[in-house]
Amino acid sequence: MPEFPYSRLRRWPDVEAENLQAHDATDRLLVDRAVALAAERKIDGAQIAVIGDEYGAITLALTDAGFPGIRVHQDLATGRRALARNAEELGVEGFVSHELDGGLLADARLVLLQLPKALAELEEIADAVARCAAPDAVLVAGGRVKHMTLAQNEVIGRSFAVVQPQRAERKSRLIVASEPREAPERPPFPVTAMHDGLTIVAHGGAFAGPRLDIGTRVLLEVLGLGGDAGSSSPRAENGTAPRGPVAADGGSRTVLDLGCGTGALAVSYARAHSDARVIATDRSAAAVASARATVEANGVADRVEVTHDDAASEVADASVDVVLLNPPFHLGTSVHTGAATRLFEASARVLRPGGELFTVFNSSLGYRAELGRLVGPTEQLHRTPKFTVTRSIRRP
Structure with a gap:
């Protein structure tokens, strides 16, 4: 299978500059881990949810790799438009966009997350996954090592019983969380x-x-x-x-x-x-x-x-x-x-x-x-x- 053409992705309509890219090493790590977990746990595209995919690198690479039906949530309007534009440019289709809700996460067995900057946002996302996804759901969160903190592990641990930070690769790191905890009666946000x-x-x-x-x-x-x-x-x-x-x-x-x-x-x-x-x-x-x-x-x-x-x-x-x-x-x-x-x-x-x-x-x-x-x-x-x-x- 040919490698996905990450270099062809654009940030448009977001700001574009020489020091700003439309993908990073974390995207690649998340895609590689998703492919491995999907094969190991017999997960198809309709059971995968992607959150925080800034310009579509994760969603499009997995869809191109043979996982149609992926559900994706992007917070930014610029990211949503970039995903649509990149998909059209590369001729990739078969994913569905959602808000951060039950439609995104219902029965999802694998959730991929580009770690957000704010711990409050991470808490809301982790709670939503534990609350709405399948009982055997696995959350794989990734980020650049220089932006990651131990507090992120603690926040994820409020919603998942098992939180396993992985070894860093290419200055990025993944956190694999499993065994969703029972969600409290009321969500923590808003x-x-x-x-x-x-x-x-x-x-x-x-x-x-x-x-x-x-x-x-x-x-x-x-x-x-x-x-x-x-x-x-x-x-x-x-x-x-x-x-x-x-x-x-x-x-x-x-x-x-x-x-x-x-x-x-x-x-x-x-x-x-x-x-x-x-x-x-x-x-x-x-x-x-x-x-x-x-x-x-x-x-x-x-x-x-x-x-x-x-x-x-x-x-x-x-x-x-x-x-x-x-x-x-x-x-x-x-x-x-x-x-x-x-x-x-x-x-x-x-x-x-x-x-x-x-x-x-x-x-x-x-x-x-x-x-x-x-x-x-x-x-x-x-x-x-x-x-x-x-x-x-x-x-x-």
Whole structure:
């Protein structure tokens, strides 16, 4: 059997660069172990579930190797689109995409997992496997050694009686877990927390969990939506306070929370501006599920729409009056500013001329010049040693 052409895989529509690949050694280890276990335990493709397959390397390699019917869950919209594009390019078909639910895991006897960064996400996944998969299910989780910790073994051990770390190969390591424990009556996620009257609901894979991360808190205060900003709002460099933008036709504003996470910005804006139509979008399925639950918990479901999308690709050009943005500066485990650049470009596309982009970012990143180039005139509204908030006006 010829080797699967991993080198032909692409990350598109995710950021592509020389130091960013669409597969790694962990993908190969997981595929090799899956083939061996499937032969040993007489497992067919319909009994295999794959979680966290970033760009399709695991799913497509196994399907190509003669395991049709594999079920796959990818958290990121970019990963789902990359999988579909790579499958089409290579002529591979016969897998089925799912959310992280019973449809993904029912009767699965082998579950393959690219280890997530967050322990909370790992806990939610391990619980779901133990709760929904077959009684004799085996979970094989893998990651790069430099990103793995003993805490991951402990988290998996809450859901599986036997957890066996394997010897490292090619700077990657597998963890093989078997004998699922009886799941507790209630799943560990989502979780809920209150913040000054704002209810945040979070699944394990949502950034910052049920906490209100510092960057979001700073942006809320600058916009007068949280903390004590109402009594001491930060001012722009020219001494003016942030103004409240209005729609081009003088009607209700359309506001986009781009990369919404758990939905704190979207919900806070909707609660403060009853005349606004708010769209909250994120490329993470865990974030979208969290944001929808947060919207419901705060009673603004009639005015906030939450979508799973990549860089607002489903939002029409020049259709938005305000964009709220707290961009990431990581791509997976790599520090890379390309993710923020894509969101700046998306903001410029969806904003109407004269529309406003409010951005919060780590002060050390110095995004102001890039915002000015991609969006329009940009002023600093607030700065601390940790965070900077800017306002950019979309040029005509």
